[in-house]
Amino acid sequence: MRLRPFAVLLLLSASAFGQGNAPAPSQSPAQSSSPQKPAPRILMWTPPEHTVVPFGSQIRKAVSEVRESCKDKDGKIGTYAGTGFIVAYHDPRLAADQNFDYLVTNRHVADCLDDDLQPMQVLSISVQGTNMKTGQTPIIFLNDHGNVPWHYPANDSVDLAVTPVNFGPDFAPTVIPLDGFFSKADFEAENIGEGAKIILSGYFVQLEGSDKLQPLVREGVLSMIPDTPLTTTLRKPGTIYLGEVHIFGGNSGSPVFISTYGIRPAGPVLDDDFRFLGVVSGYYYEDSDLKLQIATTVMGKQRANSGISMIVPADLLKGLILDDPELKRERDANFPAAQAKK
Helix, strand or coil: CCCCCCCCCCEEEEEECCCCCCCCCCCCHHHHCCCCCCCCEEEEEECCCCCCCCHHHHHHCCEEEEEEEEECCCCCEEEEEEEEEEEEECCCCCCCCCCEEEEEECHHHHCCECCCCCECEEEEEEEECCCECCCCCCEEEEECCCCCCCECCCCCCCCCEEEECCCCCCECCCCEEHHHECCHHHHHHCCCCCCCEEEEEECCHHHCCCCCCCCEEEEEEEEECCCCCEECCCCCEECCEEEECCCCCCCCCCEEEEECCEEECCEEECCCCEEEEEEEEEEEEECCCCCEEEECCCCCCCCEEEEEEEEEEHHHHHHHHHHCHHHHHHHHCCCHHHHHCC
16 A cells, blocks of 8 residues: 556557568569568657556655744744654554555654754744645644644654644645665565665745745655664664765655565565665765764754765664554544453
8 A cells, every 4th residue: 555656668560561462573683683672660659647656646645834933941932844644554453445644754854853952932832734635725824823743752862743634525635654664684584785765855945935835846865774873863872874965954754655566585576666674864964074963854054964864764763653552542542342452
């Protein structure tokens, strides 16, 4: 039930016009020395019917802008923005067409962290990009006073935040199914490693003046699958992937997908089948001493970007959604039998 990739199939139909069965006219000795030219082949192309929307176009519809009004420690009020997306979890107790939906972004976005990683006071928070059935993408305020019930991983190095959402029957959001996540174990199972193509979509702050959210799609490669903890954007040792893909202000919280194209143990995968790999968290920039430093992207500041981004693995997001005790209690509250066992 993952977002399906785009496949192109060119159908070529050839019609050749050759010689008939009538005997060839007699030729003089001079004529016989010149070989007869074959009739030209005419290639006729029938445009294919595209039944699947291009993958990049699909993931653009899956992302939203997360916008906050925050007050810093000096009382100054500012506006900050990042990216969010919705993950759909199909609890086996639900009907086949039902899911629990969760808005996902980074913790440093949800808490509106300042440069010292201290939370600012969130005055209001909204999302834009969730599609209505009419095709509109209105601004939706999660809470006028910023008191959104965010849930965070127990490991405080993990830069993730989720909150349950239900936008109502007038909305038809593009979601990322939890059962389509690419896990750490899938690298070995699928024979995929560094160098694999990755693609992401995120809020494009440079198009701020547009009357509609215009996410940007970017492509790169998976650069490193570290086998030891690295310093995360929360400045603590933790688990991240590194990708060679250029990100900038507003991309925090963007979903990243990995291509399974190539030769696999089960046979060749000849079309780009994408799986959810993780969440953009920050990037490395070069300071004036040419030392690599870590930056989040929610502030929209630009430095000498190294082009190497940090990605929170999908496994950590899956664990947060499935194992957070409060989220589990909220799901159980929808099923009387589960409540009766407690």
